[in-house]
Amino acid sequence: MGIDDKEIEKLAKLSRIKITDAEKKKLSKDIENIFEYVSEIQEISSNLQDDNFLNSRFVNVMREDGEPHKSGIYTEKILKEAPDIEDNYIRVKKIL
Amino acid sequence: MIDIKKLDIKMANKHLIDGDFSAVELAENCIKNIQEKNLKINAYLEIYDDILKKAAEADDKIKNKKDISILTGIPLALKDNILYQGKRVTAGSKILENYTATYDATVIKKLKEEGAVFIGRTNLDEFAMGSSTENSAYGVTKNPYDMERVAGGSSGGSAAAVAFGGALAALGSDTGGSVRQPASFCGVVGLKPTYGAVSRYGLIAMGSSLDQIGPIGKTISDVEIIFNAIEGNDKMDSTSLFENRRQISGKDIEEKSIGIPSDFINDGIDKDIFENFNDSIKKLKSLGYKIKEITLPNIKHSLAVYYIIMPAEASTNLARFDGVRYGLRKEGADMIGDYFETREAGFGIEVKRRIMLGTHILSSGYYDAYYNKANAVRNVIKYDFYKAFSEVSAIITPTTPAPAFKIDEKSNPLSMYLADIFTVPVNLTGMPAISIPSGIVARGKAKLPVGLQIIAPHMREDILFNIGRDFLAEK
Known part of the structure; x- marks a missing residue:
């Protein structure tokens, strides 16, 4: 499955990352290669007859x-780390 | 003059108690080594300004014999993704360049109570994403055995610092091999504890179902001492194991039987590493261990499963870096523009790659076919290990398929990912594993350390320590 420019732009947008044209080219090739590699899991049977051993150590807390x-x-202490504050609030650009 | 490279925690503790040297002198010797070596090696990103004060406090405690433990006055290094209140923590990223931790990680709180002295924060791949520290925004950490090569990663700074005598031991974190692989490259011991054994509260998260904090030291006993100090249930980490769930797993099988998944190991491994591994098997046999062939039929799919689950979790965890509450903010045209500009300027290329890959995997149409499927296969791999542990008490592999590689050698991400082929399966199963030095291989003039990985059932770190001690002939 190929990952074209349009797909990469969509992923960058969903990821809230601005990417340059040079990065776009490299990332689409890399992500395509990695995706192709991980696609081998499609071929594996994952039906477990005995799944009693699973997750018994963890309980919802x-x-x-x-x-x-x-x-x-x-x-x-926490507001000291914020990039921009006003009184006891974190300031951001207007949303609406 | 104290030779840090020849000193372990037990010996240091004895000298401190006997008054042969003070914690201040011990810390000064580490600082001296750092001043000599760190400019070249780049293991430390910062040396704390209160080391001597903390060491003097430890000396007071030792003098008054009050609240002392074996770690009182012992100098430790911290991977720079563990929060230490009031100190800068960057995760190797520009996005946290000026961030100061607002609270202590649980492991820090525990080690403070023991009176340990923190020397500084060590380099890592950005957000622990990598196997070489080449992805750090603050430069690569070089291997103390060969300056042209990497120290490994992502906890490369911690492993190198221990190897050159910049601290007696260190903390790292291990998501797919990030403690064990650099320990192997730098000739030291590195432990990835059972998932849930050590609290992750205050560790900057990458893959939350995989991450675990672990110690790096020169000896098994150093790693064991630190593990004992930092493990235990913590209400601040919901994946921390409760005491009643820490029961020992695995059937009662003969303690001295070790399994080897030969099919998996023979594939694509460096010739010298293979030879070294066979020597390790011989050595274990001569120590009275029974070596048994085992099969882990699905372990070969581990890396594919890992590169689905880990980026999916990482993309979710790193959504918090939005330039609003902490860290870098780059101004954009509007509110959402701030996000795009901040994340573009703050993240390096590997982090962007994993966030976008994870976003792709979690998007509709791929979620079931990839993410859910990967989790199902993860359980199949776990099951293979459970079955194997009904026949043997431990499993061994080489820690890495090759010794430390050269800086800039691995330009394609997949070739870098393959460096973790033997360590990744363990994180998928949640089982504990340790890397111990198993010898030296030659590369031209360079003599490079390599490691043996030992894997045990959940909560059986004791098996790892016992075999490790036998192998290294440690008392």
Whole structure:
């Protein structure tokens, strides 16, 4: 299966990455090669007769809501890492 | 003058307790080695400015015999994708160039309690994506055994730092071989623990069903000491194993039986590595181990499965780098334009490639045929291992199909991915594995270390340590 320019542009858009024309060419060739390589899994039978051994070690971890930390104790430290803030808010360009 | 390269943690601890040298002197010796070597090797991206202060605190504890452990005053290096509060953490990426960690990873919290001294943060492939550190935004880490070659990756900085005496031991992370492969290239010991044995809280995520933090050291006992210090259930990591689920798996089989998946190993492997592997088998036989042929019929599909699951998970994990909450922001024409500009400027080519590949795999029409199918095949591979472990207590392979390669040698991504052919299957199964030095191969004038990989059933790190100690004749 080939990955053409249009497909690469679509993937870049979905991935929120701007790519240059040079990158486009290289990426489409690379991704096509890797995709071709991984396609071998299509041929494998994956019907397991005995799947009792699966995932028995992991359980979903749930907890009740409650015991929140004191409001605001991390605010300053975390906002210090934000690229742009105003008071206690992170500032971004307008969306609508 | 303390020779860091000849010192292990147990010996260092004894000297500290006996007062032969102080933690400050120990740290100073590491710093001296770093000043001599790091400019060339580029293992460390930053040396912390509070090392001597932390070492002096450890000396106080040792003097007062208060709250001390075997790791008190021991200098350790940290892979630069593990959060250490108040310190910069970049994940080898421009997108986090000026990021300061806002909290401690659980492994850091635990090692702080032990009184370990963190020397600095070490180089890695960007977001741990690579096998050579060539994908780091901060330059390649060179192999201490040959400056023309890579140290391996992605934890190349950590492995090189231990090898040249820049720390006594180090932390790395292993998603498809990123602790074991550089350990093998640099002649040191590297452990990938059982998935869920060590908390990943505070590790910058790549493939969440595969990632695991692991120690790198010069000896089995160094790696074991650090593993014991960092493992354990953690409520901050939902994939952390509960104590009652850490029961030992595998049937009661003879401890000294080792399996070899010959079909898998003979294919496309370097001649010298193959010879070295056969020597390792002979050595294990002479130590009283029974060697048994085993078959893992689906292991050959591991790399294909891995390059579906890992990019799918990575593309999801890296969606958080949007230039809004932390890290780099590049201005675009509008809000969505900010995302495109930020991710274009902040990510390197391998990261872009994996995000786009993962996005492709997870898009409608491919999700079932690739992602779901890969997960089904992953279970088949796991099952093959379970079956094998009803016959043997461990499985061995070479850690890598070839010794350390030259910088810029692997220009095509697939050829780089193949460097992890023996390590990737273990991450798919979640089982623990270790790489131990198994000898030296010659490449021209260069003498390059190679490694033996030992794999055990879930939660059986003890088997890895026992065989490793026998093999290396460690007390």
